[in-house]
Amino acid sequence: MVDGQVTELIRFADDENCVTVRVLGSTTVGVPEGCLEVEIVAASAFAHGRLSEVFLLDDDLEEWAEALDRLASGQGVVWMDDGRNPEVRIAMSGPYFSRGETLDAIEVTVRDVAASLTSVSVLVRLADGWVEEHRRRLALVRERWPLGGC
Template structure:
């Protein structure tokens, strides 16, 4: 954890549903998985809530997230961490639509834990237009708080 506390890498949320990936620490030197970030994934909806802890992010996972953001900005569906090592996060664009005079994007987010068969949660989240840029800034904050290359 940083002095400020955990750092959010992903924060897809509206007033009803959310999926958050939060970096909570880094592995210690000399331990298996050294050079990894420890994260948790929290999914919440009006129907159900779930938390996956001890998700290990490698530098490649952060690079893959940067690439996923570019695909999302281009309107493409992405699957992030789909290698079976971690829970997979799949994001599909479902908008835009108008709500109370404001243009919002909707994304369907599915979190699937490959280690436990048929364990998945899927939520629809309404987001503002600048959500991809906001997530680029979040990725930059994670890199600044947890500089894996300097380890």
């Protein structure tokens, strides 16, 4: 891994729960050379999980851009569902109920289909403008680490 900069490609977070995909840098040796190394973290008061040695291809970034378009239109998505990496599922179905309160939230599930077969789901309440913020995050990742057909 090189670069020394850490950038969050994905950050779904509120006061209680968080799911992030952090770009650690680009790989320069080994397989897959020239791709992005990331870690995925899902955290709540109940559970905390971290997956490392996850590698993104240029196609993964393009699929994330398409997923953002679907999320913006209110559809749920499954990202990285090819069995190579952990799968990220985002369900826009709510409302959810907790402690007698209605929560306007999304459900984010990270499932480690490639190794442990474990999954973690968290509900996250999102601020206005979250889709645009994620599009800015994606543009920043592409600017810092252009993959160009990895």
